[in-house]
Amino acid sequence: MEKLKSLERLEEALSRLPGVGKRSAERMAYAMLDFSDEDLAEIGDAIKEIKTNIKRCKVCGMITEEEECSICTDSDRDESLLMIVSYPKDVFTIEKSESFKGKYHILNGEISLGKGMHTEHLNIPSLLERLNKGKVKEIIIATSPTVDGETTALYLAKILESYKINVTRLAYGLQMGGNLDYVDPLTLSKALEGRHKL
Amino acid sequence: MEKLKSLERLEEALSRLPGVGKRSAERMAYAMLDFSDEDLAEIGDAIKEIKTNIKRCKVCGMITEEEECSICTDSDRDESLLMIVSYPKDVFTIEKSESFKGKYHILNGEISLGKGMHTEHLNIPSLLERLNKGKVKEIIIATSPTVDGETTALYLAKILESYKINVTRLAYGLQMGGNLDYVDPLTLSKALEGRHKL
Numbered sequence A, B: 001m002e003k004l005k006s007l008e009r010l011e012e013a014l015s016r017l018p019g020v021g022k023r024s025a026e027r028m029a030y031a032m033l034d035f036s037d038e039d040l041a042e043i044g045d046a047i048k049e050i051k052t053n054i055k056r057c058k059v060c061g062m063i064t065e066e067e068e069c070s071i072c073t074d075s076d077r078d079e080s081l082l083m084i085v086s087y088p089k090d091v092f093t094i095e096k097s098e099s100f101k102g103k104y105h106i107l108n109g110e111i112s113l114g115k116g117m118h119t120e121h122l123n124i125p126s127l128l129e130r131l132n133k134g135k136v137k138e139i140i141i142a143t144s145p146t147v148d149g150e151t152t153a154l155y156l157a158k159i160l161e162s163y164k165i166n167v168t169r170l171a172y173g174l175q176m177g178g179n180l181d182y183v184d185p186l187t188l189s190k191a192l193e194g195r196h197k198l
Helices: A005-014 A022-032 A037-048 A088-097 A125-132 A147-160 A185-193 B005-014 B022-032 B037-048 B088-097 B125-132 B147-160 B185-193
Strands: A078-085 A102-106 A138-141 A166-169 B078-085 B102-106 B138-141 B166-169
Touching: A005 A022, A005 B037, A022 B088, A037 B005, A037 B037, A078 A088, A088 A102, A088 A185, A088 B022, A102 A125, A138 A147, A147 A166, B005 B022, B078 B088, B088 B102, B102 B125, B138 B147, B147 B166
Parallel strands: A078 A102, A078 A138, A138 A166, B078 B102, B078 B138, B138 B166
Antiparallel strands: none
């Protein structure tokens, strides 16, 4: 029996989501046949409109619905301490550990030869602009402990050499080869304590 | 840090899908921030439009994009043999096994006190209409071996008593390729009851 075109189209679309294989896309598609029209419209629109109201903070590159993100505008946070992360989701992960009260800078990517990501694709010009204001005393590089994350960290360490700034890297309490998404808050706060000079 | 409203809305929407928990909805939502507008539109529309072209076959209740499904219109299939299943997805599952060449009837539900599904919600009137034509000689009840599936099977067996039709139920037993270690006691006792000569 041929599969219906509408179902095939939906399964193909769903299987583009991370962690969704052919089998789970199929299960989701069948389940959606029993959803109300209102539910389908709500899910569909939430997806279509996810980027509509989301911009990048003009200071740090974080995702935000305002001009500047809520961390950049928070005067209670220590602006002499700057943590550099690869992706916006990393900020949410670190914030959950409640172990960091400085500010962030988001590269929005990592150097990756495989994915064709080069240094010019990273949010670095606005980083140097921030540093030139002279308020940052320490930079913590918190890219993932993966090949791409390490490459990016080393590249950053090199271009930051000319600044009179203490540059550190999160301690290797992190699991090598792991993904920052899956670090538990305790490990993360230990890694923060044990950070070392690059 | 507060989570962005757009992200929260998307995560809530995604977590309505089967098998998608809070954590995977979050991962999907973040990943979608990097999707192109075209990809987001395609996924969103595939969801919103899934029911637009899909109707129920007027003969068997299967999902179809035509008036009658491709199995009901297939004259090569044995119309004296009818398999009753609970959901359209069950038809796809059974078709994959390539072990059945009769026709189907889809109840589009199972009797479930918990879910408020009663006999009048099932696609039974059109089943009786088919049986009254006198061509069906055997009915195989293939509802799931769950409480709701069994209840439905017993109910069907009862209303089919007045027809001169052989009514059977799929056998219970060990899963092919499975390990005896993992068989639950109830299945094992059913497999023992249904043992056959080698």
